[in-house]
Amino acid sequence: MDYVLKYRLFPDGQQRERLDWVRDTVRQVYNHALHRFNRIPEDAGTVKQRVTQVRDELPELKDWWTDLNNVYSTVLQQAVEQIETNITNLAKRRDAGYDVGSLNWKAPHEYRSFTYRQTGFELDDNSGPSGRGLLTLKKVNGETLQVPIRLHRDLLDETDVKHVTIKKDRTGAWFACLNVEQAEPDKPDPAELDTKDTVGLDLGILNFIHDSDRRQLGRLNLSSDRERLEHEQRNLSRKQHGSNNWEEQRQMVAKVHKRMRNKKSDFKHKVAAFYTTEYDAVFVENLNVKGMLESGRNSRNTHEIGWRDFITILKHHGRKRGCHVVEVDPKDTTKACNECGVKTDKPLWVREHSCPSCGYTTDRDYNAALNVWERGLEKLGVVHSEDRTPAETATAVEQTHRESVSASRVVETGSPCLKEATQSVAE
Template structure:
């Protein structure tokens, strides 16, 4: 491998004069070679080769007296440097960058020259180590670290820094090869770089950023002094060096920090993954660009990469897109503003089932923790104590906000709520509630939008006393049919949206006559449904941001779920009638306790568990505790109209699904494996096992 070792030179005043003279001769030769290159191109219509221009050096020495004072290999590297610069411009042009032409170098821009292959050596003279440079001098050098014994010195570059200091950088070839990275790395780490915390890794280690505020203040003071000096005067030159020393101090401290940090990760781990940030693009941002530049993330990546190769460690540069929002364990994307520096992921339940397939039974079961045949009476009035009642008795402020008349105060759902906004403006009787629902349909206002629910509920939160405990239930209806997402969301997946009348007409036809729906119309319904989910997701995110701004999110138990899903013709019907297929009963469920949670839970859970999770009464299963992977959960739904005496049941299990229908005299078993239904006497078991069918997840996560 090829390495660079940098050391400081300690030249005397005569040495400095001679080093400056050699440096200036190399600069003049570079400019002359550039002139000859342009002249050759104008005459021959093509660029000369490097060999052509290097072959002119002996003739130049005949009339250029100072050229013979410089070692020949140094003169050759000057020509090589010109062609290296041309290659760099060509590469930029191929990548689409606008490039100009090479220009002559003024004295201050040419700071180094290189001895290649020969003409230099490290020696001991007068009890000190010196760098012997042919045709120049023996210059004392400070070897603060030894060059390995098995290293071969290939070249040395002598450079003058803006501070006036001289350094020598050796190009070193190592005879040994670096160790091979392990095939199966055991110690792996991912690194998230930042500004407030420079690095935060997956082992939980947080490395603070380097505090260079004092150095920056000093730099600003010295720059102000420089601005008051007359350009070109001795005082100006003296102050310019002071400014350069401030820059050098900042650079050294920063690189020392980055070297130590990258060395730690390269030596301690078998695999290191780090964000491959677009630093150039971030620097173009109108804000925070100074801190971005000071962080030097690109330098950190370069140092880390070569150190990983040296130590035999895997290095992986990760595309950073979405890594700040996406949970590493479950993949759920969580939008957050820039000032939120800590990711708190909910517990994601992948096998959550609603207690029923429709709102009139699913919501009371959700709010009470009881099965629908206990939670509501035959008229769908709430018939048991709800979470709101329990918490209200315990001293909590309680409120509910929604716009669904079937779970309104007309059916007793306001019990236990201090404030209950069900969007019933005309009255509380159920007939009036249904009349208002019909009137709203005529006005093409089916439900209150999520932004309205957010506004009302946040206004109630702001009315509470500081520190008052509360229970808040927001029931969003945006994903309920007919699907009419706002225009900016309607075309996320569909080519076009539908007007209110057309959306309602298509939705109603899908319910009444599902066979009439074409493939294109079905896909349009699915796309509009997904757009409603995306809209709802955005406003739930805004609501959580509002809680965070009020300092409430970190101390709150947050649960996000649904009372049912929707079908799109998979079983010959649309919407959510009273069947128990997965498309209707398999619902999303996210739980974020105040302490935060991380990962997914694959064990079967029910929306009945939400009440126990909130109240902790001990009567059910809490989603915050350990859940048996072999658990069975039930769903049930009462039939409609002529089938009102029939009750359907489903049992969900990790390895099997069971279905049954019951009435007063007959029990019917169904097997999706044999596709047959068999009547069974009432004194027999009523469930049959079938293989689990894969669940189609239609819901799309946010695109960003």
């Protein structure tokens, strides 16, 4: 399996200048290649064939653009081939229903990376106690650079580094993104899975996760970071655009954004690592996040929480650790009673599930997590046995068929009409 490891680089002043020179030169090559690509008629071949035609012009381009001789050849080739990748990504977004345009030239602040493929780099990970190694890069403005790199996680001996992307973020920090390949561990046979080694996750807004083993995980609190961001953005608005003070303040805003992104990413990766390590199968709802954002209800919270991003991370950790990650149909997971299957409409403010049919009472999110768990077991083909301890349950009423119950029959815990509603159900 392929995945990316990101490490911080610590170039000195001269090395920064050389890395910036390569980055900007590669950007100009990309813009030139895009110009040449757009001039080739569409009927001259597929996108890949036209990109290959432009890439094959690089040796001739070096004859009059002599600076390109100071850049490693695969770095230039990767910049040209990036056009094909970008066009493919645009087509995918168009097919997904997004409004997309065409590729444009990149300004200096928009092009932030360049890539070595297979060769042209060497990693010395014999870092010792300091955690610092050396990343050797060839032909960086004609020189071979040895850039200090902080290896905060070890590379396994069997890891194969396929290519390295050198990236400068908006704060001015440099990173090395190593695309590595490792053998993907085998996942357990679903027929042999123990249901105790499986879990269902209900993703929410008040609580980020409520699982079928009764764990509740609150959402990440970023209120102080948002206040800091608003403060720094106000300061930025008072600076003269393009001045040195404006650029310094822009980097301050970028650092706050980066800190918030890092907190979200770290939180999601740790949660995903926990579940895929503790369980052999994790079941989660296949949420239509795009539709939720378009509906306007809780769109800010939905966007900030990032459910789809978490599911993607969860799948990545599942492949890495040999854990099944299965998405199930989210329809009526909150409405359906896990005991009898009767569907009960609930407003968002009702946090308790109280079935008017069988009397089953439990937390709203726990009931949904159990439904996700059972649907996941069915979809994966795991033999289901009742091994979850039920929550507080009233005397069950025999139910021969499933029906949908209106929200008027559901009351919030502590409501003055609770006793009246309970009597009505008992009758």
